[in-house]
């Protein structure tokens with residue numbers, strides 16, 4: 172983990188309130204693993220005080236990218252940064268998706284901004300030559316971000332692109348129609364989606380890792396501010412920032428987290 176001051180090289184509005192931020196960060200780009208995140212200081216002022224966490228979306232040489240939705244005060248401020256500005260960043264943080272274990276096929280599932288966790292994982296899966304199928308869900312066609320991914324099956328709530336309905340139903344339809352040998356699911360998205368994909372994985376007895384989001388302060392396991400309740404594990408609680416954000420789906424208590 173490093174703290175760096177990274178120069179912004181590009182900030183692109185991809186439509187709606189979604190932005191892709193590209194910055195120079197060789198120190199993090201050289202070590203980051205799929206599923207890890209960074210913690211960005213919002214401004215030089217004391218407000219907002221807390222850093223904001225974002226998944227590492229992609230790396231392009233020495234440059235890193237994040238994909239973010241401007242939902243509140245902090246992301247609104249970041250969306251107004253300019254090329255050449257410097258960002259105070261800590262990273263890479265958290266654990267990563269695991270490509271070891273008893274599986275032969277992979278299913279990547281992204282919902283909303285959860286798609287930001289997929290490109291790095293997709294690259295690693297390709298390097299390892301593991302069969303992969305990708306599913307991305309969004310509210311509508313305009314909110315679908317499919318850059319860096321190939322052969323994606325899409326679902327939209329309003330049916331404006333791909334399957335009409337939620338992405339987990341699309342995954343279930345796919346499993347019912349295809350005989351997939353020993354799949355493993357990797358999922359990132361809003362809490363209801365993660366709860367649904369976890370249920371689906373249980374139903375079909377499929378390995379599944381989910382990336383959990385939670386409000387964070389320190390991002391490095393000091394403040395104890397990001398607990399997630401676990402099931403069937405030695406410790407009743409884990410920290411999303413330090414022990415996660417990736418967890419085996421059947422170890423999360425979705426009554427509280429979803």
Ligand SMILES: Cc1cc2nc3c(=O)[nH]c(=O)nc-3n(C[C@H](O)[C@H](O)[C@H](O)COP(=O)(O)OP(=O)(O)OC[C@H]3O[C@@H](n4cnc5c(N)ncnc54)[C@H](O)[C@@H]3O)c2cc1C
Nearest residue numbers: 223224225226238239240242243244245246284287384385
């Ligand atoms: C490990 C991790 C990885 C993350 N990766 C990404 C990512 O790649 N891209 C991304 O866009 N976000 C990501 N997030 C969420 C991101 O951190 C928050 O969107 C951000 O902190 C919001 O900051 P803010 O100051 O703009 O909003 P705040 O002022 O903190 O909140 C403003 C309002 O927005 C709501 N809000 C906050 N977060 C979200 C959200 N995610 N979705 C909808 N409403 C929200 C709040 O409830 C509140 O009502 C990630 C979070 C974690 C924990």
Ligand code: FES
Nearest residue numbers: 388390392395412
């Ligand atoms: S955010 Fe401080 S312990 Fe996780």
